[in-house]
Amino acid sequence: MRLLFVGDVTAEPGLRAVRLHLPDIRDRYHLVIANAENASGGKGLTKKHYRELREAGVDAITLGNHGFDKKEILEFIEAEPIVRAANYPPGVPGKDRLVLEAAGERLLLFQLMGRACMDANFDSPFQTADRLLAEREAENVLVDVHAEVTSEKYALFRYLDGRVSALLGTHTHVPTADAQISERGTAFLTDVGMTGTYDSIIGGEVESFLARFLTAMPQPFRAAKGRASLLGVELVLEGGRARAIRPYRWDEP
Numbered sequence: 001m002r003l004l005f006v007g008d009v010t011a012e013p014g015l016r017a018v019r020l021h022l023p024d025i026r027d028r029y030h031l032v033i034a035n036a037e038n039a040s041g042g043k044g045l046t047k048k049h050y051r052e053l054r055e056a057g058v059d060a061i062t063l064g065n066h067g068f069d070k071k072e073i074l075e076f077i078e079a080e081p082i083v084r085a086a087n088y089p090p091g092v093p094g095k096d097r098l099v100l101e102a103a104g105e106r107l108l109l110f111q112l113m114g115r116a117c118m119d120a121n122f123d124s125p126f127q128t129a130d131r132l133l134a135e136r137e138a139e140n141v142l143v144d145v146h147a148e149v150t151s152e153k154y155a156l157f158r159y160l161d162g163r164v165s166a167l168l169g170t171h172t173h174v175p176t177a178d179a180q181i182s183e184r185g186t187a188f189l190t191d192v193g194m195t196g197t198y199d200s201i202i203g204g205e206v207e208s209f210l211a212r213f214l215t216a217m218p219q220p221f222r223a224a225k226g227r228a229s230l231l232g233v234e235l236v237l238e239g240g241r242a243r244a245i246r247p248y249r250w251d252e253p
């Protein structure tokens with residue numbers, strides 16, 4: 001199956017990039033999956049923005065540490081094709097996995113949250129992956145690795161090498177140049193990059209974000225406005241293995 005994974009859709013520029021460009025390329029892929037935890041003003045996902053993404057051609061959505069920032073997601077997360085991180089402690093709303101079908105094959109999709117420089121209350125992403133793979137419901141497996149630290153992302157890649165089809169890093173909003181496929185057939189990229197405006201600090205307005213660093217005082221978060229880009233990764237998966245991985249980028253004219 002051919003699929004496009006769209007990197008962290010961030011605020012209005014991210015939504016605009018998806019609206020403007022995804023419909024033009026949608027028929028190249030059997031599935032389109034997007035990380036959308038930052039879609040609504042940089043934090044969370046509202047129903048309105050969820051619908052916009054779906055109408056532009058997104059089939060399924062992953063979240064992250066901001067997944068529950070807009071409380072209204074609790075009203076639709078269970079019913080829609082959305083996965084939250086699988087390693088939340090037990091009892092948290094939402095699905096820890098999705099099984100999608102396309103091109104005569106099945107895809108198991110889940111997300112693992114890193115713990116280094118993030119919320120230490122999450123369960124182990126390593127043991128959570130073991131649990132989900134023990135009851136593996138599809139041959140092809142795509143993992144969104146939502147983590148801050150590159151070494152933790154690589155550790156998950158090595159730990160799951162040969163057991164999943166692809167691991168794609170999200171959260172840091174800066175694309176990396178290390179797309180690869182291991183000898184065991186697992187594709188990996190440390191960070192897909194942000195779908196949003198790079199005329200910013202990882203999607204946030206420069207003035208207020210910079211003030212945090214210059215004053216060490218809390219500042220209100222404001223999403224940046226500016227020229228939009230869509231960053232993603234094209235994957236070809238077959239029989240559980242990755243056959244191709246290629247970063248994708250579109251910039252608003």
Ligand SMILES: [Fe+2]
Pocket residue numbers: 037064065066146170171
């Ligand atoms: Fe995040």
